[in-house]
Amino acid sequence: MIGEEGRAQIAMLTDMLLQLGATWPDVRIELFRLMQGKDAKYNEVPQQSTLESIICDHFECVNLTDYREKRKDSLKIQLKRKAVTMALGGHATMLIFCLKNLCGWSDNVQVVPDKEDAKNQIRLAYDDKAL
Numbered sequence: 001m002i003g004e005e006g007r008a009q010i011a012m013l014t015d016m017l018l019q020l021g022a023t024w025p026d027v028r029i030e031l032f033r034l035m036q037g038k039d040a041k042y043n044e045v046p047q048q049s050t051l052e053s054i055i056c057d058h059f060e061c062v063n064l065t066d067y068r069e070k071r072k073d074s075l076k077i078q079l080k081r082k083a084v085t086m087a088l089g090g091h092a093t094m095l096i097f098c099l100k101n102l103c104g105w106s107d108n109v110q111v112v113p114d115k116e117d118a119k120n121q122i123r124l125a126y127d128d129k130a131l
């Protein structure tokens with residue numbers, strides 16, 4: 001039986017390995033490698049379903065899909081932070097990118113007609129045809 005501290009360590013290591021692109025068999029092999037000093041047997045390394053359960057419990061997720069979405073959200077935040085840091089650091093291309101994508105700026109400014117103005121234009125066009 002794995003203790004609470006052991007489950008937390010397994011969750012953190014598994015999370016790190018998954019973020020680096022490791023497969024589930026790779027994760028199990030790495031866990032086995034780390035347990036070697038404790039005279040562990042490979043069949044004592046948690047199965048994929050157990051590892052998934054440990055991760056979901058540790059990161060307070062409903063399932064593995066929820067876990068992946070949470071990880072993706074933190075990655076998006078890190079990427080946005082990096083982009084803003086680069087823009088503020090003087091990277092001209094990243095400054096333009098941030099202004100367009102984060103601030104809503106655009107190269108093409110289009111005047112949006114007033115609704116009342118559009119109605120008047122239609123009326124004028126109709127009146128011209130009646131003459």
